[in-house]
């Protein structure tokens with residue numbers, strides 16, 4: 001069950017797994033090939049990769065994924081002959097917006113980057129590398145999914161297909177910019193290798209819609225919150241990438257709005273009791289994954305002057321309010337019980353991580369994990385079952401068959 005909870009690319013904006021650094025290099029660069037959670041390899045490569053070596057891949061429950069879906073079903077959903085709810089004029093307006101390409105000239109680097117990177121040392125340097133690499137992988141995951149959707153929907157719905165292609169353009173730009181950031185630390189993510197080597201998680205289209213909508217909106221709130229915080233507290237502005245977040249997050253916001261339009265065009269994903277249960281499930285999985293991930297990396301948030309839990313709660317509350325405009329039900333995240341339960345999950349997760357660090361044999365470790373996993377599952381269930389907030393503002397009446405007298 002917990003594996004199922006780790007659905008989020010979003011959490012994504014700053015979260016994927018830590019890398020394995022291969023021995024292969026070009027120039028003074030170390031190429032990052034795969035994912036693991038070995039901090040030692042990150043450290044080694046952050047120092048210049050002198051002793052970088054492959055270690056076993058260790059995907060954790062919270063490792064974000066690459067996604068794939070049922071493209072035939074997607075085609076049927078966007079076939080205007082089959083689905084009469086598709087509001088083509090709305091999609092055409094969105095397409096014009098994407099074609100405008102507001103950020104075409106936004107992602108231009110300058111010499112501040114390398115200079116700033118050279119000044120970051122100690123534990124913060126390692127955590128910065130991890131941040132860039134996670135963010136890059138997360139953006140790249142969006143690129144791959146949107147690119148494939150753009151390709152597969154071309155014949156059935158060229159307008160929607162083109163929007164997907166333009167969103168993949170945005171994500172490629174974001175991933176590329178982050179990868180350039182890694183070059184400031186003498187590293188580079190091998191994205192071609194990542195494309196082939198990583199496992200892809202299959203989601204049915206409706207789950208792709210819920211997860212990706214949340215992913216984009218939570219990404220927006222993360223970026224804008226960091227941007228605003230650093231604008232007010234420039235003494236923590238230790239690396240210039242954050243200055244780009246204001247326009248950058250508008251891309252994510254537009255992507256989210258597109259998914260909102262997609263969901264409205266599929267009222268069956270929003271208007272029944274199952275939709276409510278799934279909406280709550282996806283909110284829970286996205287929020288919990290982010291909270292647990294970030295609480296393992298407080299050094300990063302503290303390094304830029306943020307309180308990790310406060311930051312996360314702000315992002316969760318704002319994302320939830322935004323999401324309530326389209327999802328038929330959301331969690332009551334502003335109820336203090338919600339945060340209490342999240343904090344409990346952090347404690348249990350820390351105990352789980354501690355078990356992994358011990359020198360016990362695998363069998364003993366697994367035995368020790370059983371009660372902890374049960375406790376985590378019961379916290380998750382209790383949080384899921386908290387009285388939800390009925391939400392959504394889509395007027396479904398227009399989608400319902402009209403009685404003709």
Ligand SMILES: [Fe+2]
Nearest residue numbers: 139170171174
């Ligand atoms: Fe992005």
Ligand SMILES: [Fe+2]
Nearest residue numbers: 142216252255
């Ligand atoms: Fe995006």
